[in-house]
Amino acid sequence: MDTMTSTKILGAFCGAFLIFLLGKWAAEVIYSTGGGHGGEEQAYVIETGDDGAEEEATEGPSLEELIASADLGKGEKVFGKCRACHKVEDGANGTGPHLYGVVGRATGAVDGFGYSGAMAAVTPEWNVAALDAFLENPKGYAPGTKMSFAGLKKAEDRANLIAWLDSLDN
Structure with missing residues (x-):
């Protein structure tokens, strides 16, 4: 390849980069919202009725009510997220311990x-409340746990899963 061809290729890349930068600059100018850069003030304020004070979260049903109305079929489906590491057969450990009879164990x-070591320090037994807290945020409930699961954010999913696990040994 001769120097003229190399120069053309380099020029094409530089030209493309220049067009990219000009396009970025034009987009910032056209779609700028002010954002406080350069001493600009916000054009208008949308009133939301929130004066900055946090409102008390509306509480849903209690854990006991959720467990009482739990759907075992949905709990078994939620267990699909746990199946990669846990087994429900008595004595059959996977990456995690078996979950047969876990409620009350x-x-x-x-x-x-x-x-x-983190697991033994959190609670003496896996009662419904302890399982609910652990399943919501495993790393937050038992810092240092080897369990890498992010947790179940929906209270209904946790209640369905706990009720299903409790039904296995009954």
Whole structure:
């Protein structure tokens, strides 16, 4: 390849880059919202009725009410998120301990499974409230846990799952 061809290729890249930068600049000018740059003030304020004070969150049904009205079929579907690491057969550990009889079981009580130290320190037993808190945010409830699951944000999903797990050994 001769120098003229190399120069043309380099010029084409520089020209394309210049067009990109000019397009970016034009878009910023056209779609600028002020944003406080350069001493600009906000053009108008939309009143939302919020004076900055946080409103008290409306509470839904309690955990006991959710468990009482839990759908076991939906709980089994939610368990699909857990299936990669946990098994529900008694004594069959996976990456995580088996969950057969987990409701009411002592924390860290599955033989043959190496728990992280964080799990034994959070609660003496896996009651409904402890499972709910753990399933909502595992790393927040038991800092240092080896469980990498992000958690179940919906209270109904957690209640359905806990009720389904509780039904396995009944």
